[in-house]
Amino acid sequence: MADTAPPALEIHGLSKRFGEKVAVDDLDLTVPNGSFFGLVGPNGAGKTTTLSMATGLLRPDAGDIRIHGVQVWKDLLAAKRLVGVLSDGVRLFDRLTGAQLVTYAGLLAGMDRDTVAERTADLLRLLDLEGAGGTLVVDYSAGMTKKVALACALVHAPKLLVLDEPFESVDPVSAANITDILRGFVGSGGTVIVSSHVMDLVQRMCDHVAVVANGKVLASGTTDEVRAGSTLEDRFVELVGGRRTGEGPAWLRI
């Protein structure tokens, strides 16, 4: 049965251009069901654009995207019910308190009041935000803001979690806690996609990984396949290129 179930995320021939710039170029990607999937790539590789299109936030120019077999751009509502999103670089309704914001996300997703209240309390406790539940999000630190955004992505219990840069400016203790939560989620049958710059973290955390550059997938597979015996970081640099040798200009040496 497991073989016939459609993958958590399947992308074929995805393209998007902004004016002259091709952000995503005929990209194919398959994220297996139940995987902890890392998406890595240099700045401007098209990671955020790809994830925005996969979660129904940005209309692609061409291509087919399916989440658990549901065509995202044919049936947006059904797809959105399956996926939880943490976007990088969008604001939150930060004049709400943390508890209000998570409640808001849950109610918008159409859940009933009691379930929302129960899950909000659980999530805030899980993410060490219990004490800050009554504080306005605008007064949160960067890391706390990330965590409350993660709670918003989790509240409607999605089957697929898409997290764009979830560990940026999160302190190490919280990052470890978040990793535990995500591992538990994957262990119970969910699928997680994270994009990140931190190779070390991705190598330790993810069982699958894809390397993206210039809007194309350069390598994809299990983490061990992709890194092929070396570290993910070395393999990444090898694939993407652009590493400079030498010590920089003379005036920068003190």
Add this chain to the structure above:
Amino acid sequence: MVAHLIGLRFRILGNSLKRSPWQIVATVIGGLYGLGLLAVAVAGLFGLSFTTLELARTVTVLAGAVVLLGWIIVPLIASGVDQTIDPARLAVFPIPLTTLLVGLTLSGVLGVAGIVTSIAALSTALTWWNHPLAALAAIVCAVIGVLSCIVGSRMIAAVASNVGTGRRAREARGVLLLIPLVLLGPIIAALSGLLSGSAATLPRIADAVAWTPLGAIWAVPGDIAAGRLGTAGLRFLIGLATLAVFAAIWRVGLARALETPARASTASARSRSLGLFSAARTPTAAVAARALIYWFRDPRYAQSLIIVPLVPVLLLFYSALNGGPGFINATGPITALLLALSIFTDVSYDNTAFALHLQTGVRGAADRLGRVIALASFAVPVVLVFTVGSVWYTGAWSALPGLLGLSAGALLSGFGLSSVVSGRWAFMVPAPGESPFKAKPGGGVSLSLSMFATWTGLALLCLPELVLAVVSFATGETLYGWLALAVGIVLGTALLVIGVRWGGRILDRRGPELLVQLQRQK
């Protein structure tokens, strides 16, 4: 370094124009408007040279004082201070404070408003062309006067952004500042009424103003032309001292802004309860609860709220000025108009936080309806009370049905129109957390244009009940008033339903495109 700062100003303006063709249109319209004003001013100043010395002196002093006052006050009201170069962003660079002051001043002079003011001020030399010495002095004084304008407006901006350190204190002051500014109209009207009633005293008023920091520098050429060199010298010193004091205050304010960029926030409100959310059970109710919380927590909304109680005050004033109760009776409909259209930039105010609505897949109609419910929850009672209260005050009970019809029509149709407009277009509004007064380059004009279009649209939608109400006021036939009430409620409700549904469908279909637009404005 100074040249570099000025270059930076134009590069930022140019780059931001490149991103949106509409901003170019808006800037061009702003420029043409300035040119028109300028032509009138220059012609007028030249024309003054053919009149009496006293008249020329009175006009230049009073006009100069008003311009200087305007530079200091107007940026806070209408489209915000030109913060193309935000000093806080320059904090990381090792620029000497004095260089920064000079650079920012010159970049202010080279803005549209700065250029217009400079040319107008220099044209005062034309007024005095038959007194060569006075004309020469006029050029020198124009330079000092224009610098006072720019430095004065920067000073107010720096002081205003410095008052208080906490987010709350800053926001509260920003909003409270609005009250005297809104009442500025009546104050000026009262003054001008006083002045026009006694044109003979104007020269004496000008003479008094010429001793104040606002008018001193503009009076110098006139004094020279009249041969009163001692007075001219004294007033010139007052003008110079004004500029020096403005610059000194600005310098202190700027130094503080550079040391403590106003980002850190102090302790904030904490509440255990979910507030309005504890009652929300559906997506629509959740949107309404969220919007209502924003109405009271976000200074950009509070700005519209605080104008509401001032409407009757303003209208009372104008009716006292004109001696008729008609203005007071208009309180209800005008408040309805203001409130109903206050949400036509609602999604733009959300900024990219709107992404949450897209991610959760909330229905567009639920989004639209929730926002309308939040506004209606206080707008409907307020408008009712204002309409009935104004009629009670004037005793014109026969006008009540017509007025109620107008209020209901404006409110309901306005809700519908706002629901469509805010779901379709993203506007250049201040981002969350920014000062409600902050304007983006060209944003002021393009926002005014869209506001004008929306108001015109609403006037057309309300035309049937408007015609009926006017007929009833003119003929005194109450029947037409009752008809206006019926049409206002029925037509308004129909338009509201259409607006919410249509706006909702637009959101469902174009949500991602709207988000892209919002991201571009970020």
